[in-house]
Amino acid sequence: MLLFIILLLILSDTKKQSLRGSIMINKNHQASNCNDCNCKTQIFKNLGSIELDLINNSRFQVDYKAGEIIFKQGTPSPYFVCITSGLAKIYIEGYGKNLILALVKPVDYIFGPGIYVDNRHYYSASAVEDCTACLVDASVFKKLIRENPDFAEDFLKRVSLQSIFNFEQIVSLTQKQMPGRIADVIFYLSEKIYCKNPFELSISRQDLADLSGMSKESAIRILKEFKEEGILTVAGNKMEILNIKQLRQISETG
Amino acid sequence: MLLFIILLLILSDTKKQSLRGSIMINKNHQASNCNDCNCKTQIFKNLGSIELDLINNSRFQVDYKAGEIIFKQGTPSPYFVCITSGLAKIYIEGYGKNLILALVKPVDYIFGPGIYVDNRHYYSASAVEDCTACLVDASVFKKLIRENPDFAEDFLKRVSLQSIFNFEQIVSLTQKQMPGRIADVIFYLSEKIYCKNPFELSISRQDLADLSGMSKESAIRILKEFKEEGILTVAGNKMEILNIKQLRQISETG
DNA sequence: ACCGGCTGTTGATAAATATCAATCATTATG
């Protein structure tokens, strides 16, 4: 039995090495240590240097090409994923369709609820743009949550905000008609993701549809209507909101 | 030390007396002290006697008649609500329609995400059946989360389970057609809320519709279809699932 | 330059669902 465990450890360690091998080539590589990384100011602001070292020591950095899957719904995984560059989406694979729960940009982490339940992912994640991510052992995270109340409280606040966002999303998706839902998605993209007004979409029309819970064709049609009414301009992946007020009203009246 | 504990118990008891004045009328009244209450075995199992006293001292017990509002979306509130008898619903007030997020039965608490954000409620709660609830100061709760890692971890697990449930709900509501959604709601009621198979609905058809995100008329029609296909019997508020397998399949095929 | 595959776009049609109106049943109320 003991032999078996040792064998496992050796195996996992060599596996780790080989993974590192491919990582060293990485050009987008940002910081060799969490203490120097800009991620810490936002997510880990309540952690001390020793605590950051703990995270640093259990961390892998991985690159993903656009379209690649970061993790898949249903698979077990004792990691949490911190996006350090690029753009990822987290989505639920439903019955034929996908529903995008959120886009994740730097610096934010993807911390699935499964970590505190059964170490399984309850949604999938994939790279929308080329991405760099740090994978950190969830047990380290949980340990820090137990030991550092400020960190725990900040985490709870993040979880709460996420939860509030989900509620708004549920209402939007279940109670608004298509124009209202598209309006919400456009605001989300402009205000929360790309953070500017004439912005360039890096997501596909299908993603747009998966964000607003409708078919791709319907999403395109609504966009066209908005364009015809002078609410926005769409040219390929360039988009600009021209009449924020009217778009806001469409969002609110459903 | 022992003396100190006894002193605390006495103190908490005298304080309780004054509060009792208004509560004593209550017939459903269950326990005069959290230490004796059956709630603690489930929610507060990781709390020691002194910690429970803390909760006990900041607690109000209130009765609600069926239909009464417990708290309303948008209002500020530094309390968390523990349902100790009856049945409540938490729901989001949308645009004309309501969406029921969950039914809450004893012993469970309603801990809105606002507590860690801005002390506002992001959904409303009302009594479906006559209810008894304990209101506890959120600051006490937050204090215990900071000081007791086991309690915090258990709480995170609960929040995670809630979150997983919400995801399933989003998928059901946005990707399934009406029969699938009604099937899901029926399973929810039978398995999670009433916990038996021939069960008696204490919620209205409108609530059924608000749980499944459709109009009341549509909900009734689907119920009728299920009845005609021999999947279940509905007579007023009595309901029995006859063909669980088929209902499961309807739920899964959307 | 040509081709095949992909995403995006459009129109026609079918399916799903809500709304409206009327009726029935049940309970509350004077």
Add this chain to the structure above:
DNA sequence: CATAATGATTGATATTTATCAACAGCCGGT
């Protein structure tokens, strides 16, 4: 007991939305 008031049910109809099919545009590979 009569009568209002409320909730449940049903049918007819209108609206919303998805699906299907066709086609355009773009891009990488040859």
